[in-house]
Amino acid sequence: xxxxxxxxxxxxxxxxxxxxxxxxxxxxxxxxxxxxxxxxxxxxxxxxxxxxxxxxxxxxxxxxxxxxxxxxxxxxxxxxxxxxxxxxxxxxxxxxxxxxxxxxxxxxxxxxxxxxxxxxxxxxxxxxxxxxxxxxxxxxxxxxxxxxxxxxxxxxxxxxxxxxxxxxxxxxxxxxxxxxxxxxxxxxxxxxxxxxxxxxxxxxxxxxxxxxxxxxxxxxxxxxxxxxxxxxxxxxxxxxxxxxxxxxxxxxxxxxxxxxxxxxxxxxxxxxxxxxxxxxxxxxxxxxxxxxxxxxxxxxxxxxxxxxxxxxxxxxxxxxxxxxxxxxxxxxxxxxxxxxxxxxxxxxxxx
Amino acid sequence: xxxxxxxxxxxxxxxxxxxxxxxxxxxxxxxxxxxxxxxxxxxxxxxxxxxxxxxxxxxxxxxxxxxxxxxxxxxxxxxxxxxxxxxxxxxxxxxxxxxxxxxxxxxxxxxxxxxxxxxxxxxxxxxxxxxxxxxxxxxxxxxxxxxxxxxxxxxxxxxxxxxxxxxxxxxxxxxxxxxxxxxxxxxxxxxxxxxxxxxxxxxxxxxxxxxxxxxxxxxxxxxxxxxxxxxxxxxxxxxxxxxxxxxxxxxxxxxxxxxxxxxxxxxxxxxxxxxxxxxxxxxxxxxxxxxxxxxxxxxxxxxxxxxxxxxxxxxxxxxxxxxxxxxxxxxxxxxxxxxxxxxxxxxxxxx
Numbered sequence: 156x157x158x159x160x161x162x163x164x165x166x167x168x169x170x171x172x173x174x175x176x177x178x179x180x181x182x183x184x185x186x187x188x189x190x191x192x193x194x195x196x197x198x199x200x201x202x203x204x205x206x207x208x209x210x211x212x213x214x215x216x217x218x219x220x221x222x223x224x225x226x227x228x229x230x231x232x233x234x235x236x237x238x239x240x241x242x243x244x245x246x247x248x249x250x251x252x253x254x255x256x257x258x259x260x261x262x263x264x265x266x267x268x269x270x271x272x273x274x275x276x277x278x279x280x281x282x283x284x285x286x287x288x289x290x291x292x293x294x295x296x297x298x299x300x301x302x303x304x305x306x307x308x309x310x311x312x313x314x315x316x317x318x319x320x321x322x323x324x325x326x327x328x329x330x331x332x333x334x335x336x337x338x339x340x341x342x343x344x345x346x347x348x349x350x351x352x353x354x355x356x357x358x359x360x361x362x363x364x365x366x367x368x369x370x371x372x373x374x375x376x377x378x379x380x381x382x383x384x385x386x387x388x389x390x391x392x393x394x395x396x397x398x399x400x401x402x403x404x405x406x407x408x409x410x411x412x413x414x415x416x417x418x419x420x421x422x423x424x425x426x427x428x429x430x431x432x433x434x435x436x437x438x439x440x441x442x443x444x445x446x447x448x449x450x451x452x453x454x455x456x457x458x459x460x461x462x463x464x465x466x467x468x469x470x471x472x473x474x475x476x477x478x479x480x481x482x483x484x485x486x487x488x489x490x491x492x493x494x495x496x497x498x499x500x501x502x503x504x505x506x
Numbered sequence: 507x508x509x510x511x512x513x514x515x516x517x518x519x520x521x522x523x524x525x526x527x528x529x530x531x532x533x534x535x536x537x538x539x540x541x542x543x544x545x546x547x548x549x550x551x552x553x554x555x556x557x558x559x560x561x562x563x564x565x566x567x568x569x570x571x572x573x574x575x576x577x578x579x580x581x582x583x584x585x586x587x588x589x590x591x592x593x594x595x596x597x598x599x600x601x602x603x604x605x606x607x608x609x610x611x612x613x614x615x616x617x618x619x620x621x622x623x624x625x626x627x628x629x630x631x632x633x634x635x636x637x638x639x640x641x642x643x644x645x646x647x648x649x650x651x652x653x654x655x656x657x658x659x660x661x662x663x664x665x666x667x668x669x670x671x672x673x674x675x676x677x678x679x680x681x682x683x684x685x686x687x688x689x690x691x692x693x694x695x696x697x698x699x700x701x702x703x704x705x706x707x708x709x710x711x712x713x714x715x716x717x718x719x720x721x722x723x724x725x726x727x728x729x730x731x732x733x734x735x736x737x738x739x740x741x742x743x744x745x746x747x748x749x750x751x752x753x754x755x756x757x758x759x760x761x762x763x764x765x766x767x768x769x770x771x772x773x774x775x776x777x778x779x780x781x782x783x784x785x786x787x788x789x790x791x792x793x794x795x796x797x798x799x800x801x802x803x804x805x806x807x808x809x810x811x812x813x814x815x816x817x818x819x820x821x822x823x824x825x826x827x828x829x830x831x832x833x834x835x836x837x838x839x840x841x842x843x844x845x846x847x848x849x850x851x852x853x854x855x856x857x
Contacts, residue, residue, distance in 0.1 A: 185596050186603050187584070187710040191826070192799065192819025233538070233856045241853040245536050250846025252537050258844075259837050359538040360856065448543065466817065467834070468543025475542070482833040483818070486610050493609075495601025502592040505584045505711065 158309045159404070159433075165411035169203045169439040177202045177491065184494040185502050193464065197442065197487035201325075204415045204440055209492045212485045214322040215262035217329050217474040218314060218405055219246055219253055222270035222397035223289030224334030225298065226376070231337045231369045233359045236289075239333050240271050246331070246473075247278045253329055253473035260481040262327070264474075267314045269307060270397030282317065284310035286397045293338065293376040297393045304392035304400055308433075311404025319408075325415045327444070327481065328402045328423040329474020333359075336449060339425035341373045341394035343451055345382050346428045347458045354451030356421070356470075387432030395429065402426030407433065410440040417484065419477040420447035420469065424455035431459060444480030445469055509660045510755070510784075516762035520554045520790040528553045528842065535845040536853050544815065548793065548838035552676075555766045555791055560843045563836045565673040566613035568680050568825040569665065569756055570597055570604055573621030573748035574640030575685030576649065577727070582720045584710045587640075587684045591622050594682065597824075598629045604680055604824035611832040613678070615825075618665045620658060621748030633668065635661035637748045644692065644727040648744045655743035655751055659784075662755025670759075676766045678795070678832065679753045680825020681773040684710075687800060690776035692724045692745035694802055696733050697779045698809045705802030707772070707821075738783030746780065753777035758784065761791040768835065770828040771798035771820065775806040782810060795831030796820055 177199045182188045189195065201210050221243050227236045245251045246266045249258075257264045267282040268275055272289035275281060286307045290298035299307070315326075336358035344354045351373045357366060373394075380393035391400050403426045409416045410430075418427050418441055430437045443461035446452060448470035456463060464480045497504050528550045533539045540546065552561050572594050578587045596602045597617045600609075608615045618633040619626055623640035626632060637658045641649035650658070666677075687709035695705045702724045708717060724745075731744035742751050754777045760767045761781075769778050769792055781788045794812035797803060799821035807814060815831045848855050 184603075185593065185601065186822050190710070190799075190820065190822040191603060192821070194818060194820070235854050237854050241851070242536065245846055245851040245853055248846065248851065250536065250844075250851050252535075252542060252841060252845060255840050255844045256837055259833070259840050359541070448541075464818070465834075467545060467815070469541065469545070470543070471537050471541040479834065479837055482610070483816075483830065486607055486830055489606050489610050490603060493601075493606045494603060495596055495599065500592070500596040500599065500601050502596055503586050503588050 156305055158312055159305060162312050162407050162411045163434045166434050166436050168436055170206050171203060173203045174199050183496040185497055185500050191490055194487035194490050197484050198491040201415050201488055205413050210488055212324045212488055214324045215481050216265055216318055216323050217253060217257045217262050217327040217478050218265045219329035219331055219474055220267050220269045220398035220401040221331040223272035224332055224338055224396050225290045225292035226294055226337050227334040228292045229294055229372045231372055232333050233361050234333050236333045239331060240273050240275055242331050243275055247280055252471050252475045256475050256478035260478045262478060262481055265318045269310055269401040282314055284314055286310060290396055293394050294372045297380055298395055299392050301392050304388050307397045307400025308404035311401035312408040315405050315408035323414060326409055327417040327474050327477030328419050330398050330422040330472050332396055332398050335396050335422050337369060337373060338394060338396040339422045340451060341376050342390055342425040343455045345384050345390050347454055349454055356450035387429045391429050399426045403429040406430040406437055410437045415442055416440050417442045417444050417477040417480050419444055419474045420472055421449035421452045422472055424452060427459060445476035507656055509663055510656060513663050513758050513762045514785045517785050517787050519787055521557050522554060524554045525550050534847040536848055536851050542841055545838035545841050548835050549842040552766050552839055556764055561839055563675045563839055565675045566832050567616055567669055567674050568604060568608045568613050568678040568829050569616045570680035570682060570825055571618050571620045571749035571752040572682040574623035575683055575689055575747050576641045576643035577645055577688050578685040579643045580645055580723045582688045582723055583684050584712050585684050590682060590684050591624050591626055594626055598631055603822050603826045607826050607829035611829045613829060613832055616669045620661055620752040633665055635665055637661060641747055644745045645723050648731055649746055650743050652743050655739050658748045658751025659755035662752035663759040666756050666759035674765060677760055678768040678825045678828030679774040680770050681749050681823050683747055683749050686747050686773050688720060688724060689745060689747040690773045691802060692727050693741055693776040694806045696735050696741050698805055700805055707801035738780045742780050750777045754780040757781040757788055761788045766793055767791050768793045768795050768828040768831050770795055770825045771823055772800040772803045773823055775803060778810060796827035
């Protein structure tokens with residue numbers, strides 16, 4: 156618990172006083188004021204977060220955290236749970252969606268096992284921070300113990316700290332875990348207070364009957380466990396997952412280091428809600444990369460007050476949407492750093 | 507006219523038969539089917555356009571065409587027309603928004619003068635294809651002669667062909683011309699048949715009274731000139747601009763070479779509508795980069811049946827939205843080219 160406590164203690168309010176000053180600098184650049192829309196907003200947010208006037212986003216990292224979910228016993232997913240370790244090997248081999256999109260963005264990928272149900276073969280790029288061999292079936296009992304929930308968050312912090320030694324200017328959250336849209340829907344329903352039907356989507360692609368079943372399982376999990384909507388750790392332990400806890404820890408650790416965190420889709424937003432419940436100040440460190448096709452994602456983002464940058468009908472997870480959004484955030488920062496001013500370029504101003 | 511005729515003759519229907527085959531290949535990749543949404547659609551479109559199974563988008567070019575507009579006499583813009591040449595020099599010095607965003611996308615910038623009102627200082631990277639020293643005031647008379655309209659389109663084709671020698675895999679359209687949202691609004695209103703009020707926006711940032719004036723000027727220009735809504739060249743010559751004609755030529759030339767054209771915002775969409783009126787087959791070669799803040803842009807895109815990739819509240823022009831979208835289109839193509847299949851990665855398929 157001490158690592159978590161120390162991390163939380165380091166999280167400060169972002170410096171809102173820098174927004175006006177940065178906007179003024181943006182307004183001197185050779186373009187009509189405000190004409191670069193969200194790029195300007197993103198540049199301002201990165202300055203507020205980092206407190207650096209001309210931030211460089213050279214070191215970009217996507218963290219992909221993997222774990223299994225006991226609730227897959229209830230047949231809530233279209234894919235067998237063996238896919239979790241298989242996909243981890245795919246990440247390590249560089250063949251998954253996130254590998255392609257991270258390479259495209261010039262980002263590193265950090266792959267960690269927070270709780271895959273089997274022992275994974277060692278690999279130099281695989282970070283083992285396993286809390287346990289998958290969660291318990293939340294439809295029957297709590298997904299994990301309180302100690303495990305704290306361990307998951309702290310292992311997320313440790314994963315961050317290891318990678319931070321290599322340099323990080325901006326990071327993204329990514330996930331892998333068959334069954335994790337089920338856990339995420341439960342978390343989002345509990346925290347936002349919305350109906351499970353509104354939040355629950357089709358995950359990797361289930362049919363109507365399976366969707367109905369999934370809704371019932373989530374309702375049952377909430378009923379059996381009665382998570383406290385105000386207590387992030389209580390929600391995590393009762394209806395969460397190890398990778399979700401790890402991502403929450405990652406978000407807290409990044410905020411403590413004044414780094415912008417680009418969150419991916421549905422699962423990442425559930426993790427962001429957990430982190431927000433633990434320490435509300437993290438909210439301003441978050442950049443929502445995209446609006447997922449997963450039903451209920453918008454509800455989670457609205458609750459956090461975040462506007463997604465992209466809407467590309469993605470529903471893959473792994474951090475893929477976040478990797479795509481890196482390019483847009485970086486573009487905003489480059490506008491601030493590299494564009495000429497009206498004066499330096501000898502361009503007449505608005506009459 | 508012969509260059510235009512020859513170019514049109516070379517434009518073929520894109521090969522729709524490649525869509526199903528490409529989707530099948532996408533469905534073998536290690537992700538739930540369709541889970542990369544628009545990235546998959548973009549990959550398919552690029553294959554259909556290029557007829558290359560694994561297209562490489564290495565050579566990316568943003569064409570920025572500049573020209574002046576006689577209608578600025580009517581005080582329709584927030585900026586003086588001197589800004590057109592000043593911004594061309596800014597492009598050449600590398601300090602404008604498009605320079606920053608093209609560098610970020612790994613794209614070249616081709617800068618051409620289609621009709622700036624002054625003689626520009628020579629520069630090795632400035633391509634002079636001037637049709638005339640700005641258009642006439644369309645509120646009083648036709649913006650240009652028929653011969654000039656054809657010349658503008660053909661100069662756009664020539665601009666493309668010069669740059670094509672250096673290699674182009676994908677291109678973007680960009681514009682610079684004080685007053686060109688006025689001409690573009692007129693074109694879009696004529697072609698779509700919608701009211702001028704619905705189409706006319708604030709351009710670089712005018713107030714309510716100036717907006718009302720701008721609407722009246724556009725209505726007057728249409729009334730005075732009576733462009734034929736079915737005749738792209740007639741519309742261009744009566745209420746268009748030299749850079750808009752040049753961009754229409756660029757689009758036709760690219761389609762003739764089976765290249766995907768990423769169109770920027772409001773002005774580029776007006777040019778795309780002109781090209782579409784000249785040869786409807788070009789439509790399938792177009793990729794809409796973003797939804798501009800300029801009112802009426804959505805109407806133009808809907809008319810062309812195009813869905814914008816981004817919605818970042820941009821209204822700068824220059825090709826900035828298109829340069830940002832390059833990254834997304836390229837991501838789609840890389841997914842197709844680089845992701846592992848379920849079989850090659852040893853990942854179990856959907857049960």
